[in-house]
Amino acid sequence: MQGGIPECMPSGSDTSDLAARPLGQVAYERLRTMILAGEVRPGERLGERELARRIQVSRTPLREALGRLERDGLAVNKPGLGYFAVEFDPRTVSDIYEFRELLELHVCRGAAERIGDAGTRALRQIMAMLARFEEQESLSVDQVREEVELGFRIHEIIAEEAGNAMICETLMQLYDRLRLLEWIDVLWIDKWPTTRREHRDLVAAMLDRDGERAVAVARAHLRRCREDALRVIKAQYREGRHGIQSRPFIRQR
Numbered sequence: 651m652q653g654g655i656p657e658c659m660p661s662g663s664d665t666s667d668l669a670a671r672p673l674g675q676v677a678y679e680r681l682r683t684m685i686l687a688g689e690v691r692p693g694e695r696l697g698e699r700e701l702a703r704r705i706q707v708s709r710t711p712l713r714e715a716l717g718r719l720e721r722d723g724l725a726v727n728k729p730g731l732g733y734f735a736v737e738f739d740p741r742t743v744s745d746i747y748e749f750r751e752l753l754e755l756h757v758c759r760g761a762a763e764r765i766g767d768a769g770t771r772a773l774r775q776i777m778a779m780l781a782r783f784e785e786q787e788s789l790s791v792d793q794v795r796e797e798v799e800l801g802f803r804i805h806e807i808i809a810e811e812a813g814n815a816m817i818c819e820t821l822m823q824l825y826d827r828l829r830l831l832e833w834i835d836v837l838w839i840d841k842w843p844t845t846r847r848e849h850r851d852l853v854a855a856m857l858d859r860d861g862e863r864a865v866a867v868a869r870a871h872l873r874r875c876r877e878d879a880l881r882v883i884k885a886q887y888r889e890g891r892h893g894i895q896s897r898p899f900i901r902q903r
Contacts, residue, residue: 672711673707673708673711674710674711674714674715674718675715676705676707676711677705677707677711677712677714677715678714678715678718678719680705680715681696681701681705681712681715681716681719682719682722682724682826685719685724685725685735685736685830686724686826686829686830690735691735692735692736692737692738692830693734693735693737694734694735695731695732695733695734696716696725696732696733696734696735697732698712698713698716698732698733716733719733720733722823722826722827723736723823723826723827724736724826724827736827736830738830738831738883739883740880740883740884743831743876743879743880743883744876744880746824746827746828747872747873747875747876747879748876749824750821750824750828750872751869751872751873751876753817753820753821753824754805754808754809754821754868754872755865755868755869756812756817757808757809757811757812757814757817757818757821758808758812758852758856758861758864758865758868759861759862759864759865760811760812760813760814760861761808761809761811761812761813761856761864762855762856762859762860762861762864763859763861764811764812764813765808765811765856765859766811769807769810769811770856770857772803772807773804773807773853773856773857774857776800776803776804776807776853777850777853779800780797780800780801780846780849780850783796783797784846797842798829798832801832801845801849802825802828802829802832804849804852804853805821805825806821806822806825808852808856808864809821809822831875831879841874841878844874845871845875848867848870848871848874849871851867852864852867852868852871855867
């Protein structure tokens with residue numbers, strides 16, 4: 651992990667191998683990182699001219715990248731208007747979490763039975779890194795971003811260790827969309843301490859190879875996250891209809 655972005659999500663700052671990769675791939679990786687890192691706001695128009703200048707590619711690879719982002723569920727193509735970063739509505743949030751719960755409870759049970767030495771080492775390493783964050787009185791924005799990514803990495807490892815490649819791939823796509831919602835815990839309702847505790851409990855159950863306990867912890871975690879996310883999204887929709895600009899809650903620690 652580098653700069654809070656997991657290995658499967660290139661940071662876009664390393665240009666050493668740009669010449670070796672198609673420009674469409676380069677544009678896709680950079681745009682994806684910008685959206686997932688919050689550099690592009692939900693619902694913001696992805697203007698081709700400005701993005702081409704910012705990413706330093708022509709419009710052809712940029713359009714290829716935008717098409718891939720649309721297939722990933724991270725961008726929306728509105729005919730006659732162009733592409734926009736995905737913006738969540740309450741129904742979409744509810745559907746995503748319902749689908750995630752179906753898949754993730756299955757992989758929790760399977761991973762507890764099949765997790766290997768590499769998986770257990772990876773989980774222990776992540777928990778050691780997270781413990782260092784908890785010891786600090788306050789965190790920078792980059793540190794918070796890294797901690798969020800480590801939390802997602804726990805779920806990714808569990809999905810990988812379950813042994814079903816198709817379910818794992820589907821969950822990875824869901825996690826990309828959910829990265830945009832995870833900041834609700836951090837910035838809007840100050841539930842990150844709860845998320846930390848839930849992650850500790852989930853990893854403990856996994857390391858004990860206790861599938862039923864892992865399923866119970868994951869179910870409670872996902873349903874709590876769903877309810878919190880829906881509460882914030884619904885409030886934003888109500889405020890939007892009345893012309894009120896909502897502001898995040900910033901923790902003081």
